[in-house]
Amino acid sequence: MDQATFTLLADRYMDMVFRLARSWLRSPQDADDVTQEVFLRLLRSDIRFEGDEHARRWLARVTVNEARRLCRSPWRRRTVPLDEHQPEEKFNKEEQRALFDAVMELPGKYRVPLHLYYYEGYAVKEVAEMLGRSPSTVQTQLARAREQLKKKLKEDWSND
Amino acid sequence: MIDRNRYRETFSHIRVSPEMRTRILNMERPARKSRRRAAALAAAVLAVTLSAAAVAFGGTLTDWFAREWAERTGGELSGGQAAVIDSLTQEVGQRAVSGGVTVTVDSVTVGTESLWVLLDAEGMEFDPDGLYTFGTPMADIQPDPNDGQHGGSGWNVSSVGVTESGSLRLLLRFSAVLFGGARLDDGGYTLELSLGDLTRVDNGREEIICAGEWAFSIPLTAESLSPVLTVESAAVTGDVMAPDGKGQEERERREVVLYDLRVTATGLSFRHDGSVGLLMQVAAVLEDGTVVRSGSGGGSRTDDGSWYDTWEWPVPIDVGSIAALRIGETEIPLQ
Numbered sequence: 001m002d003q004a005t006f007t008l009l010a011d012r013y014m015d016m017v018f019r020l021a022r023s024w025l026r027s028p029q030d031a032d033d034v035t036q037e038v039f040l041r042l043l044r045s046d047i048r049f050e051g052d053e054h055a056r057r058w059l060a061r062v063t064v065n066e067a068r069r070l071c072r073s074p075w076r077r078r079t080v081p082l083d084e085h086q087p088e089e090k091f092n093k094e095e096q097r098a099l100f101d102a103v104m105e106l107p108g109k110y111r112v113p114l115h116l117y118y119y120e121g122y123a124v125k126e127v128a129e130m131l132g133r134s135p136s137t138v139q140t141q142l143a144r145a146r147e148q149l150k151k152k153l154k155e156d157w158s159n160d
Numbered sequence: 161m162i163d164r165n166r167y168r169e170t171f172s173h174i175r176v177s178p179e180m181r182t183r184i185l186n187m188e189r190p191a192r193k194s195r196r197r198a199a200a201l202a203a204a205v206l207a208v209t210l211s212a213a214a215v216a217f218g219g220t221l222t223d224w225f226a227r228e229w230a231e232r233t234g235g236e237l238s239g240g241q242a243a244v245i246d247s248l249t250q251e252v253g254q255r256a257v258s259g260g261v262t263v264t265v266d267s268v269t270v271g272t273e274s275l276w277v278l279l280d281a282e283g284m285e286f287d288p289d290g291l292y293t294f295g296t297p298m299a300d301i302q303p304d305p306n307d308g309q310h311g312g313s314g315w316n317v318s319s320v321g322v323t324e325s326g327s328l329r330l331l332l333r334f335s336a337v338l339f340g341g342a343r344l345d346d347g348g349y350t351l352e353l354s355l356g357d358l359t360r361v362d363n364g365r366e367e368i369i370c371a372g373e374w375a376f377s378i379p380l381t382a383e384s385l386s387p388v389l390t391v392e393s394a395a396v397t398g399d400v401m402a403p404d405g406k407g408q409e410e411r412e413r414r415e416v417v418l419y420d421l422r423v424t425a426t427g428l429s430f431r432h433d434g435s436v437g438l439l440m441q442v443a444a445v446l447e448d449g450t451v452v453r454s455g456s457g458g459g460s461r462t463d464d465g466s467w468y469d470t471w472e473w474p475v476p477i478d479v480g481s482i483a484a485l486r487i488g489e490t491e492i493p494l495q
Contacts, residue, residue, distance in 0.1 A: 006187070007185060011185065014180075014181060015176055018174065018175065018176040018180075020396065023171075029439070032176075035180065035184070036177060036183070039187060043187050060435060061306060077360045089173055090173065091170065092173070096170040099162065099167065099170045100174075103167075114167075118164050119167060119168055119171050120169065146238050155163065156162070157163065158161045
């Protein structure tokens with residue numbers, strides 16, 4: 001990939017990749033590592049994207065795979081305590097902080113489909129394909145995520 | 161009421177740090193001296209393959225390191241480096257059969273705190289464009305170099321190509337945090353490997369193509385010990401995570417004193433007081449100006465409360481050719 005195209009795509013999608021990695025991995029440093037690895041792979045690839053959506057989906061898939069790979073390694077669990085050196089994300093409102101904390105307390109299998117569906121706007125079928133799960137599993141996981149958030153925050157989730 | 165808008169509003173605050181943004185935007189594709197190959201070799205990652213076709217990889221570990229070096233630096237391995245890699249590499253030849261598939265441990269390159277193990281699998285047809293791994297790989301060093309204390313290890317396995325004879329080549333990479341002075345290459349250790357379920361990865365989905373278990377016990381004999389360059393202490397400046405005085409932590413730029421720095425052919429280790437978390441990049445600067453950025457790393461708090469950090473070079477380096485270390489924004493000359 002040429003440098004100019006890389007710079008354009010990196011600038012446009014870096015936050016998207018980081019958010020998705022962050023939704024999967026509780027450690028911001030791990031999310032940093034995954035983000036860096038995703039863009040290194042992009043830079044070294046020969047792929048030609050058919051459009052912005054093609055690039056976005058490719059980056060999302062690679063991010064999911066890299067995050068999954070990191071989770072499989074026992075490295076971090078045994079050598080870097082996860083509660084050490086955690087930076088604070090800054091929010092404008094306390095309710096945003098509360099929602100973020102509540103989401104990050106969810107199991108990963110609920111957090112990631114929640115993020116892909118509600119933030120990135122992928123359809124259930126697309127989320128299922130990306131995560132290697134059935135659409136019905138993803139539907140169930142979204143419902144359970146919403147239920148758990150409702151209990152934690154004592155607020156209803158509007159149906160959408 | 162929680163809804164999509166509130167979720168989006170909340171998570172829009174999650175962004176890459178300015179430092180990481182700069183680092184990524186400044187990434188450069190290594191210059192290629194030779195004509196672009198028709199294939200990409202997936203090194204130690206599970207990801208969607210982007211290549212049009214894979215070339216047969218029937219080479220040795222040294223050949224694999226040469227490809228990695230070319231990918232990362234755009235240059236060729238020096239004679240000195242190839243000699244270092246050869247001296248750290250031992251042939252193994254152990255085989256195990258399960259589910260009709262024979263897995264052979266071809267060879268292993270033994271570093272101070274890291275290993276590279278070249279594996280062959282044969283007995284079924286493999287797609288040269290496919291990505292493969294083992295679903296449940298377990299790797300352990302016996303006896304425990306850390307004697308049950310802190311530290312730890314990590315590993316992953318992925319395919320690197322298909323040979324002309326049709327066998328699948330895989331690479332297992334293993335890294336350990338050995339803060340007590342133990343070395344994997346001093347001849348006293350054995351690598352215990354258990355590889356379960358040969359698996360193909362396709363678009364994020366994993367499919368077991370051969371259920372089975374292949375187990376090996378590989379003595380790590382030292383062909384030669386890598387020389388060690390030491391630096392008693394060095395003050396370096398760079399990004400850290402530091403307490404903000406309000407019970408939280410924040411990223412800032414600071415000077416940190418590192419001590420007991422040790423540089424070997426396969427990595428770098430050092431200690432610090434552990435009062436901050438280091439976010440600095442680490443690299444070796446060679447005499448010819450080549451900059452070799454570290455690969456994976458890890459750390460562990462030790463009994464005295466200090467922190468031990470270890471970093472791996474992606475390819476073994478001729479220690480004699482390292483002119484300096486670059487840690488954060490500081491360059492430390494080495495004699």
